[in-house]
Amino acid sequence: MLQPLVIGLGRSGSGLHLKTLVRLARRTAATGDPLVVLPAVGCDPCAEALRPVGLPGEVTAVTTLEQALQHVDPATAVVHVCTPPRLRYDLLAELAGHGFRRVIVEKPLAASADELDALIRLRQETGLDLATVAHWITSRLAGRLRRLVSGGRLGSLRRITVDQHKPRFLRSLATDGHPSALDVEIPHSLALALDLAGPAELRSAHCWDLRCEDRGLPRLGGAHVELEHRSGVVTLLRSDLGAPVRQRSVVCEFEGGTATAHFPLSEDDDHAQLVIAPFDGGTAAPPAGVLDADGVPGNGHHVFRDDALTDFLDGAYRGFVSGAGGIGNFPLACATARLLCAAREHCAVTSPARAGSR
Numbered sequence: 001m002l003q004p005l006v007i008g009l010g011r012s013g014s015g016l017h018l019k020t021l022v023r024l025a026r027r028t029a030a031t032g033d034p035l036v037v038l039p040a041v042g043c044d045p046c047a048e049a050l051r052p053v054g055l056p057g058e059v060t061a062v063t064t065l066e067q068a069l070q071h072v073d074p075a076t077a078v079v080h081v082c083t084p085p086r087l088r089y090d091l092l093a094e095l096a097g098h099g100f101r102r103v104i105v106e107k108p109l110a111a112s113a114d115e116l117d118a119l120i121r122l123r124q125e126t127g128l129d130l131a132t133v134a135h136w137i138t139s140r141l142a143g144r145l146r147r148l149v150s151g152g153r154l155g156s157l158r159r160i161t162v163d164q165h166k167p168r169f170l171r172s173l174a175t176d177g178h179p180s181a182l183d184v185e186i187p188h189s190l191a192l193a194l195d196l197a198g199p200a201e202l203r204s205a206h207c208w209d210l211r212c213e214d215r216g217l218p219r220l221g222g223a224h225v226e227l228e229h230r231s232g233v234v235t236l237l238r239s240d241l242g243a244p245v246r247q248r249s250v251v252c253e254f255e256g257g258t259a260t261a262h263f264p265l266s267e268d269d270d271h272a273q274l275v276i277a278p279f280d281g282g283t284a285a286p287p288a289g290v291l292d293a294d295g296v297p298g299n300g301h302h303v304f305r306d307d308a309l310t311d312f313l314d315g316a317y318r319g320f321v322s323g324a325g326g327i328g329n330f331p332l333a334c335a336t337a338r339l340l341c342a343a344r345e346h347c348a349v350t351s352p353a354r355a356g357s358r
Contacts, residue, residue: 001034001035001036001037001076002035002036002037002076002077002078002102002317002320002321003036003037003038003039003040003041003072003073003076003077003078004017004018004021004036004040004041004077004078004079004080005040005041005043005068005072005077005078005079005080005100006018006021006040006041006042006043006079006080006082007043007044007065007068007079007080007081007082007083007091008043008044008081008082008083008084008106009042009043009044009046009047009050009061009082010044010082010175011171012082012106013042013044013080013082013106014042014044014050014053015267016267016309017080017082017313018040018042018053018054018059019053019054019267020309020310020313021036021040021080021313022038022040022053022054022055022058022059023310024036024310024313024314024317025037025038025040025058027310028314035314035317035318035321036317037076038054038057038058038059039057039058039059039060039071040054040058040059040060041059041060041061041062041068041071041072042059042060042061042062043061043062043063043064043065043067043068044061044063045063045064046063047061047062047063048061048063065094065095065098069098074098074099074100074101075099077100077102078102078103078104078316078317078320079095079100079102079103079104080103080104080106081095081103081104081105081106082106083106084111084178085108085109085110085111085178085183086111086115086179088105088109088110088111088115088119089110089115089118089119089122092105092119092122092128092130093122095128096122096126096128100128101126101127101128101129102129102320103128103129103130103131104130104131104132104133104313104316105130105131105132105133105333106132106133107132107133107134107187107188107191107333107336108132108183108187108336108337108340109130109132109333109334109336109337110337110341111179111183112341112344113338113341116334116337116338116341120334123330129320130330130333131316131319131329131330131333132329132330132332132333132336133309133312134188134191134312134329134332134333135308135309135311135312136188136189136191136192136263136308137191137192137195137332138308138311138312138315139263139272139306139308139311139312140272140304140305140306140308140311141261141263141272141274141306141308142192142195142196142261143295144261144274144291144295144296144297144302145196145250145252145259145261145274146195146196147295147296147297148252148254148259148276148296148297149196149197149252151296153256153278153296154254154255154256154257154258154259154276154278155254155255155256155257156232156254156255157196157197157231157233157252157253157254158232158233158234158253158254158255159233159234159235159236159251159252159253160193160196160197160233160234160235160236160250160251160252160253161235161236161238161250161251161253162189162192162193162235162236162237162238162249162250162251163238163239163247163248163249164185164186164188164189164237164238164239164247164248165222165238165239165240165241165243165245165246165247166185166240166241166243166245166246166247167241167242167243167244167245167246168184168210168220168241168242169210169212169242172210172217172220172241173212173215173217178220179219179344180207180218180219180220180223180344180347181207181208181210181219181220181221181222181223181239181241182205182207182219182223182225182340182343182344182347183340184220184239184241185239185241186223186225186237186239186340186343187336187340189237189239189250190225190227190237190336190339190340191332191333191336192250193227193229193235193237194229194332194335194336194339195332196233196252197229197231197233197235198229198230198231198233199229199230199335200227200228200229200230200235200339201227201228201230202225202226202227202339202342202343202346203226203227203228203234204224204225204226204346205223205224205225205226205342205343205344205346205347206223206224206346206347206350207219207220207221207222207223207347208221208222208223209221210222210241210242211242212242219347220241221240221241221242222238222239222240222241222242222243223237223238223239223343223347224236224237224238224239225237225339225343227339246265246266247265248262248263248264248265249261249262249263250263256278256279256280257276257277257278257279257280258276258277259274259275259276259277260274260275260277261273261274262274262275263306263308264306264308270305270306270307270308271303271304271305271306272303272304272305272306273301273302273303274297274301274302275300275301275302276297276298276299276300276302277299278299316329
C-alpha cells in the first residue's frame with residue numbers, strides 16, 4: 001500500500017485530490033484490496049487555516065515539507081503536486097533529493113518549454129516516476145469515444161469541438177496560480193484531442209480578459225485553441241471562464257455521423273452522457289443505448305456513471321505498485337505541455353480579443 005502526500009491545498013489539492021484519495025482508501029479497503037494508506041498528508045503554508053478533509057485520522061495537515069517527512073516515508077509515498085505550474089521544477093527537484101520517486105503532477109506539466117525540458121532531464125537523472133493528472137483520458141466516456149474512432153462504424157473522424165465553460169470569477173480574483181485561461185480547462189481537452197486524433201500542430205490561439213464590475217484580469221476571461229492533426233482531423237477548443245452556465249462537452253464529427261459527449265460538470269454528480277447520431281439512421285449498429293461485443297456504443301442516448309478522477313488515481317496507484325507508473329502517461333503529458341507552450345507564445349504576440357469574446 002502507498003501513502004499519499006498532497007502538496008498544495010487549494011481547490012485541486014484539497015477539494016479534489018484529498019477527498020478522492022480518502023474515498024479511494026475507503027473503497028479499496030471495503031473490497032478487501034487496500035491500496036491507499038491513511039492518513040493522507042496535506043502540505044501547504046496555509047494548511048492550519050483550511051477546513052479539515054475526511055474523518056479524524058484520515059488526513060494530517062502540515063505547513064512544510066520538513067514536517068511532512070515526519071509523517072511519510074519517501075519509499076512508500078506517492079506525492080501529489082498541486083502547486084501552480086510555475087513552481088513545479090524546484091519542488092520536484094527537492095522531492096527527488098529527499099528520495100521521493102512516485103509523483104502525480106496536476107496539469108499542465110510545465111509552464112514553459114524550457115521548464116519542460118528541465119523536467120524531462122530531472123526525470124531521467126533521478127528516476128522520478130511522473131504521471132500527470134489526465135482523468136479525462138482515462139474516463140469511461142473517453143474510452144467509448146476511442147472505440148467509436150477505432151471501430152469505424154461512423155466512418156473517419158473529421159473534426160473535434162470541445163466546449164468547457166464555467167463562471168470562474170471568485171477563484172480568478174482570489175488567486176494568481178494560473179497566468180491565463182489556457183492553463184485552467186484547456187489542458188484537459190487538449191490531451192483528449194491528442195489522444196483521440198493523434199499528434200497535432202497549433203493553428204491559432206487567443207485569450208481575452210475577464211471583466212467583472214470595475215476590474216479586469218488579463219487573459220483570464222477565456223481561450224480558443226485550434227489544432228491541425230497529422231491524421232487530418234481539425235480540433236477547436238473553447239473555454240469561457242465568464243460564462244453564466246457550466247458546460248463540458250465534446251462533439252466528434254465523423255464522415256457518417258456525430259458523437260456528442262457530456263462530461264460530469266462537478267463533484268455533485270458523477271454521470272456522463274453520450275449521444276450518437278448517425279447520418280444514415282445507423283442500420284448496421286447495435287440497438288440504441290447499448291454496447292456491442294467490442295464495447296462500441298450503439299446509437300442514441302447513453303447515460304452512465306463515470307467517476308473519472310477516482311478511477312484515474314486507482315489506476316495510477318496500481319501502476320506505481322506494479323512498476324508501470326506514469327510510463328504510458330508521460331509522453332502525452334509532454335506533447336500536451338508543448339502545445340500549451342506554443343499557444344501561450346502565440347497569445348503573447350497577438351492582440352487579445354475583446355473582453356467576453358467567445
